[in-house]
Amino acid sequence: MKCISINPQRTTTDEVMGSEWVPIIPNTDTALFLAMSHHLLTTNRWNRDFIEKYTVGFDRFRAYLEGRDADGTPAKNARMGQQKSRAFPPPASVSWPSCLPANARRLPARGPSSAPTTAKCPYWAIVNFACLLGNIGLPGQGVGFSWHYGGGGTPQSGATPPTGLSQGRNTVKKICPASRISEMLNNPGKAFTYNGSRYTYPLVKLIYNAGNNFLSHQQDLNELIRALQKVDTVIVQDCWWTASARWADIVLPATTTLERNDISSGGTYNINKFYAMKQVIAPQGDALDDFEIFRRLADLCGVEIGFTEGKEPMDYVEAAYENSSAAKLMPFEAFWEKGEITLPTPLPRTAGYVTGIFGPIRPNTRCIRPRAASKCIRPPSRKMNLPDCPHAQMAGTGRISGQCQTGAASRGQPAPVHAPAFADGQCRTAAQDLCRTGARATADQHRRRAQARHP
Secondary structure (H helix, E strand, O other): OOOEEEOOOOOHHHHHHOOEEEOOOOOOHHHHHHHHHHHHHHOOOOOHHHHHHHOOOHHHHHHHHOOOOOOOOOOOOHHHHHHHHOOOOOOOOOOHHHHHHHHOOEEEEOOOOOOOOOOOHHHHHHHHHHHHHOOOOOOOOEEEEOHHHHOOOOOOOOOOOOOOOOOOOOOOOOOOOHHHHHHHHHOOOOEEEEOOEEEEOOOOOEEEEEOOOHHHOOOOHHHHHHHHHHOOEEEEEEOOOOHHHHOOOEEEEEOOHHHOOEEEEEOOOOOOEEEEEOOOOOOOOOOEOHHHHHHHHHHHOOOHHHHHOOOOHHHHHHHHHHOOHHHHOOOHHHHHHHOEEEOOOOHHHHHHHHOOOOOOOOOOOOOOOOOOOOOOOOOHHHHOOOOOOOOOOOOOOOOOOOOOOOOOOOOOOOOOOOOOOOOOOOOOOOOOOOOHHHHHHHHHHHHHHHHHHOO
């Protein structure tokens, strides 16, 4: 089996699989798959029957690929793909794209390394390409996302996993999308659109961050670092010394999974095993269980009983198990003693993966982003009255290379729309380190200001 790996980095998986490695500039996946789709059209290797029977909106997408769309952009051919992504070979060369349509089977894909303005376009472009190949729904073929971590493609039990704690009702109605923290801090009161609804950013003076490294969620870390100067206090509750913890005014050390009792399920997709995660060692240093940290905070706020409901952490572990499918097969005490339970996977589900007996594809599957027509379902971007992205397309290119100048800390992209962000190894992920001398100086300045605010 020939394996082609499109990745900015050559990984150990590539070595083990003997993959043909195709390096790509980060965040140019859309350009690559548009060019590959154009290649299928111009070489007459696309599946007309699949497109006509199972998709809607192809005419408009094809017009965009061929440079006939109203936006006036040129054809998304191999030359464009090579210029944008550096992955697609020049038009005169003969390499893997020419062979791919005849031999391609499965297209596993992971999410983009950062969050561009039109973050769904890479996914749409990949699905569109798979539709042009016409192999979606065939045994062992098609396209899948995020299989690299969740065991996608494995048999699914259909079981109900252990449940979590109730989140209760938050009296604060203001929201902020995870990728817009910098924008929120810099623009209190500004209106923004999220999932088709209009909101306004709140004025934030305190950030309480638990179980998440918020410095890894922003496109421009330098902008976020500057925006943090407008916040009075940053509190981070975590078991690891993340970038967010390093920039916090107060750090509440939490226990790891080895320092507390907990419960977990096996596999994001299959959910056919539950594990008793028993405490191995006592909490180290001043670390406390997350439940205990919040219990103490609830006590200070006078709502301890409302939070704990009179229960201990182990009571919640048992309740999580009792609400799962496993409770019908084994009592909690026996499960905790044994340490795990395997749930049966129905034969039809197993057979579908082992022998390739997939169900039929339903007609009118929206594999190609539908255009606005009387017989087509209007895409969400049109329902929400959003002007951008009626189908997979490239937005403004921004800067293509060399974004990270001296003194810049970058997670993925300092300022572009659809451009990458790495400058030939010049930068490292901010969660691991700040980038070069300038950013370290900025960090020192931030700490001095924080100390001045909180002597």
